[in-house]
Amino acid sequence: MSLFSHTIRMLEQGLDYASLRQKVIANNIANVDTPNYKARDVQFRTELDRAIGSFEAKRTNPKHLPFLHTTDQKFFVTTRGNLVYNHNGNNVDIDQEMSNLAENQIYYNALVEQLNGKLTELKTVIKGGK
Template sequence: MNLFDGAISNLEYGLKYATLKNKTIAHNIANVDTPNYKAKDVSFKQLLAEENEKQISAYRTDERHFDFVIKQTAPSVYSYENFQYRHNGNGVDIDKEMSELAKNTIYYNSLIDRINGKFQTLNTVIKGGK
């Protein structure tokens, strides 16, 4: 019997994504006045597109089974190379970064609340419903 059914590990990967995104946004904000700095971002969509390009294979016991792979990967950071927001070559839009920071903070806090709920449920079960 799997106690957590993968929910907590999935929430953990969500937290890792949100943490990396927060660090990337903070790095962009810190370099808002740096000449020729190109803004960076973390994208789940880009990660998914990169994974879809790779060869997919699995051990199959029957030829009618579909090929599949289950792989945990870390989100990757990419840079907007050809984007220039200011005359000095800087590619950081501070308004966009601040709104992304607020959105990411809400996402992170919702994941924390969900994990706390999971642990509270486990605590209730351990204590026998008291």
């Protein structure tokens, strides 16, 4: 039995994802004028697989495929090499990167608020509801 019912662990993984994505986006913005630099991104599929990995599906037939548990996988960063926006071979779109940065910041802040709420609940329980 888990004390926190996996909620805090899931929020922690989400924060890890948002933190890595923030670093990757900042690196893309820093290299906006670097010749032949290819923009990078963090794969969301890994995070989705990690979240789904904690669920168990009921199999009504032995021929049904079970969910694959991928909780030990790490996030991975890929290079977007299929587009070239600038004459110098750079494919960083500053407008897209700034949009990604704002979106990621909102996501991170929402996760922090959720984590604060969980910790406040625990604090209330520890104090006996006072």
